[in-house]
Amino acid sequence: MKFLRVDMSAQTVKFEEPGEAYKLYGGRGLIAKILTEEVDPACDPLGPQNKLIICTGLLAGTSAPTSGRLSVGGKSPLTGTIKEANAGGTAGWMMSRLGLRAIIVENAAPGKCFILKVGSGTAQLLPGEAYAGLNNYELVARLQQAFGEKIGVISIGGAGERGYRNSTVQITNTEGYPSRAAARGGLGAVMGSKGLKAIVLEPGAAPVVTYHDREKFNSAVKSYVQGIKAHPVSGEAMPALGTAVLINIVNAMGALPTRNFSSGSFEGAEAISGERLAQLQAERGGKNGHACQPGCPIGCSNIYKDEKGEYLTSGFEYETIALNGANCGIASLDAIARIDRLCDDFGLDTMETGTTIAVCMEAGRIPFGDEKGVMALLQEMSDGTEFGKVLGQGTAATGKYLGVQRIPTVKGQSIAAYDPRALKGTGVTYATSPMGADHTCGNSILEQNVAPTQKEGQVEVSTNLQVGMATFDSLGLCIFSGFCTADPANIGHLVDMLASRFGGAWDVNKLFSIGIDTLAMEKKFNAAAGFSKTDNRLPRFMLTEPLPPSNSVFDIPDEELDKAIPF
Amino acid sequence: MQVYVKLYATFRLKYKDYDVPGGICLELPPGSTIADAMQALEIQPEKVSLLRKNEVITKDIHAALAEGDVLEVFPYVGGG
Numbered sequence A: 001m002k003f004l005r006v007d008m009s010a011q012t013v014k015f016e017e018p019g020e021a022y023k024l025y026g027g028r029g030l031i032a033k034i035l036t037e038e039v040d041p042a043c044d045p046l047g048p049q050n051k052l053i054i055c056t057g058l059l060a061g062t063s064a065p066t067s068g069r070l071s072v073g074g075k076s077p078l079t080g081t082i083k084e085a086n087a088g089g090t091a092g093w094m095m096s097r098l099g100l101r102a103i104i105v106e107n108a109a110p111g112k113c114f115i116l117k118v119g120s121g122t123a124q125l126l127p128g129e130a131y132a133g134l135n136n137y138e139l140v141a142r143l144q145q146a147f148g149e150k151i152g153v154i155s156i157g158g159a160g161e162r163g164y165r166n167s168t169v170q171i172t173n174t175e176g177y178p179s180r181a182a183a184r185g186g187l188g189a190v191m192g193s194k195g196l197k198a199i200v201l202e203p204g205a206a207p208v209v210t211y212h213d214r215e216k217f218n219s220a221v222k223s224y225v226q227g228i229k230a231h232p233v234s235g236e237a238m239p240a241l242g243t244a245v246l247i248n249i250v251n252a253m254g255a256l257p258t259r260n261f262s263s264g265s266f267e268g269a270e271a272i273s274g275e276r277l278a279q280l281q282a283e284r285g286g287k288n289g290h291a292c293q294p295g296c297p298i299g300c301s302n303i304y305k306d307e308k309g310e311y312l313t314s315g316f317e318y319e320t321i322a323l324n325g326a327n328c329g330i331a332s333l334d335a336i337a338r339i340d341r342l343c344d345d346f347g348l349d350t351m352e353t354g355t356t357i358a359v360c361m362e363a364g365r366i367p368f369g370d371e372k373g374v375m376a377l378l379q380e381m382s383d384g385t386e387f388g389k390v391l392g393q394g395t396a397a398t399g400k401y402l403g404v405q406r407i408p409t410v411k412g413q414s415i416a417a418y419d420p421r422a423l424k425g426t427g428v429t430y431a432t433s434p435m436g437a438d439h440t441c442g443n444s445i446l447e448q449n450v451a452p453t454q455k456e457g458q459v460e461v462s463t464n465l466q467v468g469m470a471t472f473d474s475l476g477l478c479i480f481s482g483f484c485t486a487d488p489a490n491i492g493h494l495v496d497m498l499a500s501r502f503g504g505a506w507d508v509n510k511l512f513s514i515g516i517d518t519l520a521m522e523k524k525f526n527a528a529a530g531f532s533k534t535d536n537r538l539p540r541f542m543l544t545e546p547l548p549p550s551n552s553v554f555d556i557p558d559e560e561l562d563k564a565i566p567f
Numbered sequence B: 001m002q003v004y005v006k007l008y009a010t011f012r013l014k015y016k017d018y019d020v021p022g023g024i025c026l027e028l029p030p031g032s033t034i035a036d037a038m039q040a041l042e043i044q045p046e047k048v049s050l051l052r053k054n055e056v057i058t059k060d061i062h063a064a065l066a067e068g069d070v071l072e073v074f075p076y077v078g079g080g
């Protein structure tokens, strides 16, 4: 698997053999390695010194389930930290079919607009002025017209072009819709700052992957898939009801962010639940149990149709629904789906957008529950009005601008859809992850031994999860395929996959050392960028303001937080 | 006595005409416990991740139920 380096200043492209030193780096770990070796941590994230890295994981190109995950990284303009955001969709799978491990976009062509077209052993920067200013849905439709329906597209909408720090990199799904997002941390703005509008991937041919022991690999994959299917979450709940299945239970736990994190329980939860979504889409001819990438045996994704039975959006997820629904006081799935569509199209992180809007609601700019008001604010972002540009800088910037005290962010990135006062293990992750507040770095929702509001034991829970997630993000596997690793036999199958793919001695420790090394590199980058342990803190209102109905506060002392991820 | 059981996620899918928001009304002998209610609905305790009785989280499946109690039963779910 090769690296493709793209120099946007010189407008040249170069394929490279990465060499032995990179053999065991993929996904999030590879991003951390390249950034720590090649990018000055003090650089301006939107300047030419930053690099945009798009890569696949260690198991990419194989039959390992969900191994087509795509990682996108760079220094984040939202947080100022290192950033890896990953997404499903077909682009990771296609990169493997084109023999690519990574595309590294360097330098910048400010004010210009290019399309990078990649085929098997070929890459060209094409003039993209004709596509400038287009949002993702129309952009992808036009690119499909120009280059064929089977292409994969990695693109930015207007938000990335405008340099919004809450902008995404969007990725096409199995239907060719740009509905999967490497959403967090404003990487769309990094791509925009380079003058790169889209990467078009030709479909390619079956990937060429060498195996130490192919037969053993296939057998490990088979057993692991059985493990995924036998697990009640990845085998039953997610295929039937998607991630939105969490709405009702997180509400019952009192952890569903409601009206800018002022309550953990929303009276309209049932109306925006996964159960309701599945029922509605069965009536309208939409789809649950949809796979966002080829080879996913889970299929947590969906195709969401509107009242008229027409396609509205896809990959409509729990976080989006909770943060634009309950957290904005909106109890209509259709309303939230329209927000989701607009965000995917314009290229906004739905999570950061939901928390930003809720902060506007708290400030009295629009009332809670005002769907039309939300659409008007999104339109302001799209039009680039002065206030729209403020919104595009994210929740922390908007909160400060409006004089709001209760701003739910860590390191400038918004907290996800689990209030940390009622799910404290996830709270430790929000506080201490090198990514800023990010639930995908270690969500304790399935933890059975340590109660969610208990103070003791959460640092250890979070640390173990953070190592596990950093490992999965580096293998290039969707973290939802990892629920079954609660059973050690399934960890064994993963170890077998790595041993039979790469050769050499592998055990559980070597497997998880991938995550530990990744976290260590990320922390090193952040330290050099000026971050210290005092940045690893939750917003102070969460330490003092009890969260109804449990009336829990986040009471894990700072000294305890400092013991998390000690690598 | 009558108690109401609200089912969530995959537990709910078994009932085609499941009533939201009422749940399932069960007729149980006085002195019945949460475990009895779950047994009546053929729900195995090991498949339950969260239980609430009258909106309060409980782990005690042997707790007695009273007339009009509302029980909420969640299987394991994840994602996000």
Ligand code: SF4
Pocket: A066, A088, A089, A290, A291, A292, A293, A296, A297, A298, A299, A300, A301, A478, A479, A480, A481
């Ligand atoms: S589990 Fe969901 S997000 Fe993960 S690969 Fe499958 S469809 Fe995509």
